[in-house]
Amino acid sequence: xxxxxxxxxxxxxxxxxxxxxxxxxxxxxxxxxxxxxxxxxxxxxxxxxxxxxxxxxxxxxxxxxxxxxxxxxxxxxxxxxxxxxxxxxxxxxxxxxxxxxxxxxxxxxxxxxxxxxxxxxxxxxxxxxxxxxxxxxxxxxxxxxxxxxxxxxxxxxxxxxxxxxxxxxxxxxxxxxxxxxxxxxxxxxxxxxxxxxxxxxxxxxxxxxxx
Ligand SMILES: Cc1cc2nc3c(=O)[nH]c(=O)nc-3n(C[C@H](O)[C@H](O)[C@H](O)COP(=O)(O)O)c2cc1C
Ligand SMILES: Cc1ncc(COP(=O)(O)O)c(C=O)c1O
Numbered sequence: 001x002x003x004x005x006x007x008x009x010x011x012x013x014x015x016x017x018x019x020x021x022x023x024x025x026x027x028x029x030x031x032x033x034x035x036x037x038x039x040x041x042x043x044x045x046x047x048x049x050x051x052x053x054x055x056x057x058x059x060x061x062x063x064x065x066x067x068x069x070x071x072x073x074x075x076x077x078x079x080x081x082x083x084x085x086x087x088x089x090x091x092x093x094x095x096x097x098x099x100x101x102x103x104x105x106x107x108x109x110x111x112x113x114x115x116x117x118x119x120x121x122x123x124x125x126x127x128x129x130x131x132x133x134x135x136x137x138x139x140x141x142x143x144x145x146x147x148x149x150x151x152x153x154x155x156x157x158x159x160x161x162x163x164x165x166x167x168x169x170x171x172x173x174x175x176x177x178x179x180x181x182x183x184x185x186x187x188x189x190x191x192x193x194x195x196x197x198x199x200x201x202x203x204x205x206x207x208x209x210x211x
Contacts, residue, residue, distance in 0.1 A: 010102040010186020015193035017208065024181035024197035024204055025069055028105060031183065032067070035098050047095040048074065050085035058085070064094075065122060071177040072107060073114060075122060077139035078170045084140075086111050092176055102186035109178035119172030124164060131165040132156045187211065 021027040035043035044064040051057045060082060066073040072094060076083060086092065094107040123131060136152040143149050160166075182196040192211035197204040 009188055010192065011188055012102045013185055014187060015183065015185035015195065017195065017206065020183070020195055020206065022204065023069075024178070024183075025067065027183060027197075028067065028181065031098075031103060031105065032064075032096075035096075035101065035103075038101060040098060040100050043098070045096075046072075046074070047097065048082060049093040049095070050082050051089055051091065052085050053088050058082075064096075065173070071109065071175045073173050073175050075119065075171070075173045077134070077137065078113070078172060079139065079141070081140040083174075086174065092174075094176060104184045106180075106182040106184070107176065107178045108180040109176045111174045111176045114173040114175050116167070116169070116172065120167040122173065123167035123171065128165060132160070134171045135160070135165070135168055182209070 021030065032043065042063075045061050046064050047059050048062050049057050049059045058081065062074040062076060062082075064072055065075055090110045090112065092109060092111040094105075094109075096103075096105040098104060123134070126134075132153055135156040136149065179199045180196065182194060185193045187193055190211060194209040194211060196207050196209050198207070
Protein backbone atom coordinates (compact mmCIF):
# COMPACT_ATOMS: atom_id res chain seq x y z
CA UNK A 1 0.00 0.00 0.00
CA UNK A 2 1.48 3.32 -1.04
CA UNK A 3 0.63 6.06 1.41
CA UNK A 4 3.28 8.54 0.40
CA UNK A 5 1.10 10.66 -1.88
CA UNK A 6 -1.88 10.85 0.48
CA UNK A 7 -1.90 14.47 1.56
CA UNK A 8 -3.79 17.73 1.26
CA UNK A 9 -3.02 21.37 1.69
CA UNK A 10 -4.70 23.39 4.44
CA UNK A 11 -6.14 26.54 2.92
CA UNK A 12 -9.21 27.43 4.98
CA UNK A 13 -7.98 30.20 7.22
CA UNK A 14 -5.08 31.90 8.95
CA UNK A 15 -4.67 32.75 12.60
CA UNK A 16 -3.18 35.98 13.91
CA UNK A 17 -2.24 36.88 17.47
CA UNK A 18 -4.58 39.90 17.33
CA UNK A 19 -7.51 37.51 16.78
CA UNK A 20 -6.76 35.48 19.91
CA UNK A 21 -8.45 35.92 23.28
CA UNK A 22 -6.02 36.78 26.12
CA UNK A 23 -7.30 33.73 28.00
CA UNK A 24 -6.95 30.31 26.35
CA UNK A 25 -10.16 28.93 27.89
CA UNK A 26 -12.09 31.81 26.26
CA UNK A 27 -10.29 31.02 22.97
CA UNK A 28 -11.08 27.32 23.36
CA UNK A 29 -14.75 28.09 23.94
CA UNK A 30 -14.86 30.14 20.71
CA UNK A 31 -13.32 27.29 18.70
CA UNK A 32 -15.46 24.60 20.35
CA UNK A 33 -18.62 26.61 19.66
CA UNK A 34 -17.59 26.90 16.01
CA UNK A 35 -16.88 23.15 15.81
CA UNK A 36 -20.37 22.44 17.22
CA UNK A 37 -22.14 25.00 15.00
CA UNK A 38 -20.37 23.68 11.90
CA UNK A 39 -21.72 20.25 12.84
CA UNK A 40 -18.38 18.48 13.00
CA UNK A 41 -18.82 14.84 13.94
CA UNK A 42 -18.11 14.33 17.66
CA UNK A 43 -16.93 17.92 18.23
CA UNK A 44 -16.31 17.22 21.95
CA UNK A 45 -14.29 14.04 21.34
CA UNK A 46 -10.74 14.40 22.60
CA UNK A 47 -7.79 12.06 22.76
CA UNK A 48 -6.47 11.67 26.28
CA UNK A 49 -2.83 10.67 26.79
CA UNK A 50 -1.58 9.25 30.08
CA UNK A 51 1.65 7.49 31.03
CA UNK A 52 2.28 4.42 33.13
CA UNK A 53 4.96 3.90 35.78
CA UNK A 54 7.52 2.86 33.14
CA UNK A 55 6.91 6.07 31.15
CA UNK A 56 4.91 4.24 28.47
CA UNK A 57 2.23 6.62 27.08
CA UNK A 58 -1.20 5.38 26.05
CA UNK A 59 -4.16 7.18 24.53
CA UNK A 60 -7.89 6.85 24.01
CA UNK A 61 -10.82 9.07 23.04
CA UNK A 62 -13.26 10.41 25.62
CA UNK A 63 -15.99 13.06 25.48
CA UNK A 64 -15.45 16.50 27.01
CA UNK A 65 -18.42 17.21 29.28
CA UNK A 66 -17.58 20.58 30.78
CA UNK A 67 -15.01 23.33 30.43
CA UNK A 68 -14.46 26.51 32.42
CA UNK A 69 -11.63 28.45 34.07
CA UNK A 70 -10.95 25.48 36.38
CA UNK A 71 -10.35 23.09 33.50
CA UNK A 72 -11.63 20.33 31.22
CA UNK A 73 -13.92 17.61 32.64
CA UNK A 74 -14.47 14.07 31.34
CA UNK A 75 -16.05 10.96 32.88
CA UNK A 76 -14.78 7.43 33.05
CA UNK A 77 -14.38 4.28 35.13
CA UNK A 78 -12.00 4.86 38.07
CA UNK A 79 -10.63 1.32 37.66
CA UNK A 80 -9.83 1.80 33.96
CA UNK A 81 -6.30 1.84 32.60
CA UNK A 82 -6.37 5.63 32.19
CA UNK A 83 -7.56 6.14 35.78
CA UNK A 84 -4.96 3.74 37.15
CA UNK A 85 -2.25 5.55 35.20
CA UNK A 86 -3.50 8.91 36.48
CA UNK A 87 -3.39 7.59 40.07
CA UNK A 88 0.36 7.07 39.60
CA UNK A 89 1.01 10.18 37.48
CA UNK A 90 -1.45 13.06 37.28
CA UNK A 91 0.21 14.52 34.18
CA UNK A 92 -2.11 14.36 31.20
CA UNK A 93 -2.48 15.69 27.68
CA UNK A 94 -5.71 16.24 25.75
CA UNK A 95 -6.02 16.63 21.99
CA UNK A 96 -8.95 17.84 19.89
CA UNK A 97 -8.52 16.77 16.22
CA UNK A 98 -10.85 19.03 14.27
CA UNK A 99 -9.75 17.87 10.78
CA UNK A 100 -12.71 19.32 8.89
CA UNK A 101 -11.86 22.88 9.94
CA UNK A 102 -8.10 22.28 9.71
CA UNK A 103 -7.62 22.92 13.43
CA UNK A 104 -6.23 21.11 16.43
CA UNK A 105 -5.96 22.04 20.09
CA UNK A 106 -3.51 20.47 22.52
CA UNK A 107 -3.80 20.78 26.28
CA UNK A 108 -1.19 19.79 28.86
CA UNK A 109 -2.08 19.75 32.51
CA UNK A 110 -2.77 17.82 35.65
CA UNK A 111 -5.85 15.65 36.28
CA UNK A 112 -7.75 15.35 39.53
CA UNK A 113 -10.92 13.45 40.38
CA UNK A 114 -13.96 15.68 40.78
CA UNK A 115 -16.24 15.30 43.81
CA UNK A 116 -18.61 12.32 44.09
CA UNK A 117 -21.50 14.80 44.22
CA UNK A 118 -20.49 16.37 40.88
CA UNK A 119 -20.01 12.92 39.33
CA UNK A 120 -23.39 11.68 40.57
CA UNK A 121 -25.11 14.77 39.14
CA UNK A 122 -23.74 14.02 35.66
CA UNK A 123 -24.32 10.26 35.96
CA UNK A 124 -28.01 10.82 36.72
CA UNK A 125 -28.38 12.89 33.52
CA UNK A 126 -27.19 10.01 31.30
CA UNK A 127 -29.50 7.61 29.43
CA UNK A 128 -30.49 4.66 31.67
CA UNK A 129 -28.92 2.11 29.28
CA UNK A 130 -25.55 3.89 29.56
CA UNK A 131 -25.89 3.99 33.35
CA UNK A 132 -26.42 0.21 33.37
CA UNK A 133 -23.45 -0.23 31.03
CA UNK A 134 -21.26 1.69 33.47
CA UNK A 135 -22.36 -0.63 36.30
CA UNK A 136 -21.82 -3.75 34.17
CA UNK A 137 -18.45 -2.91 32.64
CA UNK A 138 -15.21 -3.61 34.49
CA UNK A 139 -13.61 -1.16 32.04
CA UNK A 140 -10.20 -2.06 30.60
CA UNK A 141 -10.20 -5.54 32.22
CA UNK A 142 -10.48 -8.79 30.24
CA UNK A 143 -14.02 -10.11 29.75
CA UNK A 144 -14.28 -13.67 28.48
CA UNK A 145 -17.16 -13.20 26.01
CA UNK A 146 -19.63 -10.55 24.91
CA UNK A 147 -22.31 -12.84 26.33
CA UNK A 148 -20.76 -12.51 29.82
CA UNK A 149 -20.91 -8.74 29.47
CA UNK A 150 -24.57 -8.83 28.40
CA UNK A 151 -25.41 -11.15 31.32
CA UNK A 152 -23.87 -8.61 33.65
CA UNK A 153 -25.97 -5.84 32.05
CA UNK A 154 -29.10 -8.00 32.57
CA UNK A 155 -28.15 -8.55 36.24
CA UNK A 156 -27.76 -4.81 36.76
CA UNK A 157 -31.07 -4.14 35.00
CA UNK A 158 -32.77 -6.46 37.48
CA UNK A 159 -30.92 -5.03 40.48
CA UNK A 160 -31.88 -1.46 39.58
CA UNK A 161 -35.34 -2.21 38.21
CA UNK A 162 -37.03 0.33 40.47
CA UNK A 163 -36.20 4.01 40.83
CA UNK A 164 -33.10 5.96 39.88
CA UNK A 165 -29.87 4.14 39.18
CA UNK A 166 -27.24 5.49 41.58
CA UNK A 167 -23.76 6.45 40.36
CA UNK A 168 -21.25 3.64 41.00
CA UNK A 169 -18.44 4.68 43.35
CA UNK A 170 -16.00 3.32 40.73
CA UNK A 171 -17.18 5.77 38.07
CA UNK A 172 -16.80 9.55 37.88
CA UNK A 173 -15.11 12.59 36.47
CA UNK A 174 -11.62 13.98 36.16
CA UNK A 175 -10.90 17.68 35.83
CA UNK A 176 -7.78 18.63 33.89
CA UNK A 177 -6.25 21.90 35.14
CA UNK A 178 -4.25 23.16 32.15
CA UNK A 179 -0.85 24.83 32.22
CA UNK A 180 -0.30 24.84 28.45
CA UNK A 181 -2.82 25.11 25.57
CA UNK A 182 -1.85 25.24 21.90
CA UNK A 183 -4.11 26.35 19.06
CA UNK A 184 -3.16 25.16 15.56
CA UNK A 185 -4.66 26.37 12.31
CA UNK A 186 -3.49 24.66 9.12
CA UNK A 187 -1.75 26.86 6.54
CA UNK A 188 -0.67 26.50 2.90
CA UNK A 189 2.49 24.54 2.11
CA UNK A 190 2.78 23.29 5.71
CA UNK A 191 3.30 26.86 7.01
CA UNK A 192 0.71 26.52 9.73
CA UNK A 193 -0.19 29.06 12.44
CA UNK A 194 0.48 27.87 15.98
CA UNK A 195 -0.01 29.76 19.23
CA UNK A 196 0.96 28.30 22.56
CA UNK A 197 -0.38 29.72 25.85
CA UNK A 198 1.67 28.99 28.94
CA UNK A 199 0.41 29.74 32.43
CA UNK A 200 2.56 32.30 34.29
CA UNK A 201 0.88 32.58 37.71
CA UNK A 202 -2.52 34.18 37.17
CA UNK A 203 -1.71 35.25 33.60
CA UNK A 204 -1.01 33.45 30.34
CA UNK A 205 1.98 34.13 28.05
CA UNK A 206 1.46 33.56 24.33
CA UNK A 207 4.16 32.41 21.88
CA UNK A 208 3.82 31.91 18.16
CA UNK A 209 5.50 28.60 17.37
CA UNK A 210 7.20 27.67 14.11
CA UNK A 211 5.08 25.17 12.20
C1 LIG B 1 -16.01 8.88 20.36
C2 LIG B 1 -15.67 8.11 21.62
C3 LIG B 1 -16.03 8.63 22.85
C4 LIG B 1 -15.70 7.95 24.01
N1 LIG B 1 -16.01 8.53 25.21
C5 LIG B 1 -15.63 7.93 26.35
C6 LIG B 1 -15.85 8.59 27.59
O1 LIG B 1 -16.36 9.72 27.67
N2 LIG B 1 -15.45 7.95 28.71
C7 LIG B 1 -14.86 6.71 28.66
O2 LIG B 1 -14.53 6.18 29.72
N3 LIG B 1 -14.62 6.08 27.50
C8 LIG B 1 -14.99 6.67 26.34
N4 LIG B 1 -14.73 6.04 25.14
C9 LIG B 1 -14.02 4.74 25.17
C10 LIG B 1 -12.52 5.03 25.35
O3 LIG B 1 -11.94 5.44 24.10
C11 LIG B 1 -11.71 3.83 25.89
O4 LIG B 1 -11.87 2.69 25.06
C12 LIG B 1 -12.12 3.46 27.32
O5 LIG B 1 -12.30 4.61 28.12
C13 LIG B 1 -11.04 2.58 27.98
O6 LIG B 1 -9.80 3.26 27.95
P1 LIG B 1 -8.54 2.80 28.86
O7 LIG B 1 -8.52 1.31 28.86
O8 LIG B 1 -7.36 3.39 28.16
O9 LIG B 1 -8.76 3.39 30.21
C14 LIG B 1 -15.03 6.70 23.95
C15 LIG B 1 -14.67 6.19 22.70
C16 LIG B 1 -14.96 6.89 21.56
C17 LIG B 1 -14.51 6.33 20.23
C1 LIG C 1 -17.34 3.79 27.76
C2 LIG C 1 -17.91 5.17 27.57
N1 LIG C 1 -18.17 5.90 28.66
C3 LIG C 1 -18.66 7.14 28.56
C4 LIG C 1 -18.93 7.69 27.34
C5 LIG C 1 -19.51 9.07 27.31
O1 LIG C 1 -20.86 8.93 27.03
P1 LIG C 1 -22.00 9.83 27.66
O2 LIG C 1 -22.11 11.02 26.76
O3 LIG C 1 -23.20 8.96 27.59
O4 LIG C 1 -21.64 10.15 29.07
C6 LIG C 1 -18.69 6.96 26.17
C7 LIG C 1 -18.96 7.53 24.85
O5 LIG C 1 -18.71 6.93 23.80
C8 LIG C 1 -18.16 5.66 26.30
O6 LIG C 1 -17.89 4.90 25.21
